[in-house]
Amino acid sequence: AKIFLGPDYLGESTFPLLRKGDTTTLNLGVDPNLEVKYETLEDYRDDPGSFSLSSTSTITRRYRASLRLSPAAHSEIVVLMNEAVPQSNSDSVEVELGDVSPDLLDTEDALAKREDKGIYQWKFVLHPGETKAVRWGYELSFDEDLTPVVREL
Numbered sequence: 001a002k003i004f005l006g007p008d009y010l011g012e013s014t015f016p017l018l019r020k021g022d023t024t025t026l027n028l029g030v031d032p033n034l035e036v037k038y039e040t041l042e043d044y045r046d047d048p049g050s051f052s053l054s055s056t057s058t059i060t061r062r063y064r065a066s067l068r069l070s071p072a073a074h075s076e077i078v079v080l081m082n083e084a085v086p087q088s089n090s091d092s093v094e095v096e097l098g099d100v101s102p103d104l105l106d107t108e109d110a111l112a113k114r115e116d117k118g119i120y121q122w123k124f125v126l127h128p129g130e131t132k133a134v135r136w137g138y139e140l141s142f143d144e145d146l147t148p149v150v151r152e153l
Helices: 108-117
Strands: 002-005 008-012 034-046 056-069 077-084 093-101 119-126 131-143
Touching: 034 131, 056 077, 056 093, 056 119, 077 131, 108 119, 119 131
Parallel strands: none
Antiparallel strands: 002 008, 034 056, 056 131, 077 119, 093 131
C-alpha cells in the first residue's frame, strides 16, 4: 500500500495475504514498534582568538540517532534514514563531513541527493529487539569576520 497525506507521499506499508473476513493492522505512518531518539553530541564554535596567527573560525556539530525495534514487532523492518547536512553556497565557507557511521548508502540516487541537496542516506535492517546507532556530523570553516547562517532541514 502506498500511503499519502494529502499530496505528500509518506511511504509504503505491506500486509499479509488476507481471506474474506480476515483482519490485520496497517500502520499508516510511524511504526509504533520503532523508537527513535536523537541526540546532539557536540555543538561547538571555535574562534581563533586575538593571539592566533589564523583567522579561521570553525563550527563543529555531531549527532546520533538511536533506533530500536520493539521485541514485540512481528518481523524485521528495513529502515531508510535521511539527514541533511548544510551545503555552502559561498567560497568563503567550507563544509566538511565527519564522523559518519554506519556507512552511507551509495546508490546512484543516494549520491545524487547527497551532491544536489546535502541529503545523506543510510539503509539497514532492524530485527525485533535490535538497536542501531547512526552517527553523523560536520565542520564549517570560515573567516572569523563572517557570521554564516546555518540551516538544517
